[in-house]
Amino acid sequence: MSEPLTFALAKGRLLDETLPLLKALGIEPLEQISGSRKLLFETTRSDIRLLVLRATDVPPYVERGGAHLGIAGKDTLLEYGSDMLCEPVDLKLSACRLMTATRVGVELPKTGRLRVATKYVNVARQYFASQGRQIDPIKLYGAMELAPIVGMSDVIVDVVDTGNTLKANGLEPRDLIAHSSARLVVSRVAMKTRYHLIAPMIEQLNEWVHQTNAA
Numbered sequence: 298m299s300e301p302l303t304f305a306l307a308k309g310r311l312l313d314e315t316l317p318l319l320k321a322l323g324i325e326p327l328e329q330i331s332g333s334r335k336l337l338f339e340t341t342r343s344d345i346r347l348l349v350l351r352a353t354d355v356p357p358y359v360e361r362g363g364a365h366l367g368i369a370g371k372d373t374l375l376e377y378g379s380d381m382l383c384e385p386v387d388l389k390l391s392a393c394r395l396m397t398a399t400r401v402g403v404e405l406p407k408t409g410r411l412r413v414a415t416k417y418v419n420v421a422r423q424y425f426a427s428q429g430r431q432i433d434p435i436k437l438y439g440a441m442e443l444a445p446i447v448g449m450s451d452v453i454v455d456v457v458d459t460g461n462t463l464k465a466n467g468l469e470p471r472d473l474i475a476h477s478s479a480r481l482v483v484s485r486v487a488m489k490t491r492y493h494l495i496a497p498m499i500e501q502l503n504e505w506v507h508q509t510n511a512a
């Protein structure tokens with residue numbers, strides 16, 4: 298048998314939504330993923346195996362051929378910004394908005410570089426450049442809500458779902474940068490070399506999205 302199709306999944310909240318989707322497609326890990334230290338899982342389909350990665354590592358794994366396809370948030374894909382990846386299916390999971398946020402009632406400085414705390418440095422740079430503003434990015438890996446409160450940044454760029462986290466930290470959402478949801482991501486190379494295996498999966502996922510959202 299040829300090498301199995303390798304599917305890169307993101308740990309965390311997206312994984313909780315992805316596993317039921319894969320199950321609906323008849324793909325189940327042979328071992329429990331949650332709580333496991335393993336990174337690679339065989340599945341009930343001998344032609345498919347799963348990698349469980351940090352969300353930000355899904356795009357490079359797929360781009361560099363470590364996985365043939367994966368599931369990643371649009372926020373992560375925008376930040377990664379590769380033209381070697383295609384996104385054939387919007388799975389409509391983990392929907393959220395990439396937004397700017399500031400302290401409640403505080404105006405942005407009118408001139409000078411804006412200090413922007415975010416894990417989305419590329420997205421932030423592009424967005425503010427489109428507004429004619431240069432930024433001084435502060436790359437953080439979590440708790441960006443704190444940065445404006447302690448006076449370290451003027452603004453944050455982060456994903457917002459209900460807005461409760463911003464509110465609980467004295468911040469308010471400002472500008473919408475982009476809507477985000479989970480996407481099937483495939484490298485352009487795998488799309489050509491593995492098309493016979495990937496095309497049926499795209500069809501099944503489209504069908505699943507259609508049924509789930511019609512319900």
Ligand code: AMP
Pocket residue numbers: 310370391392393455456457458459460461462463
């Ligand atoms: P909320 O309080 O519902 O607006 O959720 C915001 C918090 O959850 C922030 O810390 C976000 O980084 C995180 N978050 C919200 N939605 C998502 C998502 N779809 N994917 C990843 N993180 C998210």
